[in-house]
Amino acid sequence: MIKKPDPCSHLFPVEHNQTVCTECPVRRLALFHGVEEKDLAWTQSYRSSQYKVAPRKEIYREGRTSDFMFTLYHGWVAFYKTLGNGKRQILRVALPGDMLGFQANLNAVMTHSAVALTEAVLCAFPRKDMPELLRNNLSVAKRLTELNARDMNICQTRLVTIGQQSAIERIAFFCTELFHRVRSIYQQPEAMEVFFPLSQEDIGDATGLTKIHVNRTLKALREQGLMEISSRTLKIHDLKALEELGGFEPSLIQTYSLY
Numbered sequence: 001m002i003k004k005p006d007p008c009s010h011l012f013p014v015e016h017n018q019t020v021c022t023e024c025p026v027r028r029l030a031l032f033h034g035v036e037e038k039d040l041a042w043t044q045s046y047r048s049s050q051y052k053v054a055p056r057k058e059i060y061r062e063g064r065t066s067d068f069m070f071t072l073y074h075g076w077v078a079f080y081k082t083l084g085n086g087k088r089q090i091l092r093v094a095l096p097g098d099m100l101g102f103q104a105n106l107n108a109v110m111t112h113s114a115v116a117l118t119e120a121v122l123c124a125f126p127r128k129d130m131p132e133l134l135r136n137n138l139s140v141a142k143r144l145t146e147l148n149a150r151d152m153n154i155c156q157t158r159l160v161t162i163g164q165q166s167a168i169e170r171i172a173f174f175c176t177e178l179f180h181r182v183r184s185i186y187q188q189p190e191a192m193e194v195f196f197p198l199s200q201e202d203i204g205d206a207t208g209l210t211k212i213h214v215n216r217t218l219k220a221l222r223e224q225g226l227m228e229i230s231s232r233t234l235k236i237h238d239l240k241a242l243e244e245l246g247g248f249e250p251s252l253i254q255t256y257s258l259y
Contacts, residue, residue: 029097075120
């Protein structure tokens, strides 16, 4: 018998000390947030494993099938599409607690690609088991709807910024969004600097700008005393002014704050 290739052969299984749902520090952000304590062992039975992925490695690829959906336990991941001219458009940046690989047709090929921006740890759930899980636990189905509605809202608002705003407004919006999300995830509402592993190329692919344009715009934001990025850190000097420049409303990510 020919052995079927491991669909996650490009990932590294976590051999020891895998997390359990009852002790998971990101569960309040993730799919199983609303599950009662007594049911967590049952929901965890749907997780096949945990995997590690190295920085800049693909998790799944557009146009190919994926046997798994994932919850991002640790790290940063970018969702992107590759255009006909070879350019990349980053659709969204996933942070701890976010779902990776969910789409309307679970049997279809992936509509986008996912790449780790940092070292990441993923909780893997077989796609074939998800319909059963959603049928048997309404709190999980409700939570999935909430997370997707939030992500759709963020993506729609970012689409407006890319199509209608200037370069400095686009980057102000993009950086402010990630800044607020990171602060909410790590419950640091007073922090004015956060870890920020994106390169200028990543920022350009997310905002529709060239690397040279991104460099000039970041310099302008720094000179205006609004923000700066250095040593993989985003420092905000005037949050209110940056929000106004980018047209960003903190309520856009309120799902992170409510749970």
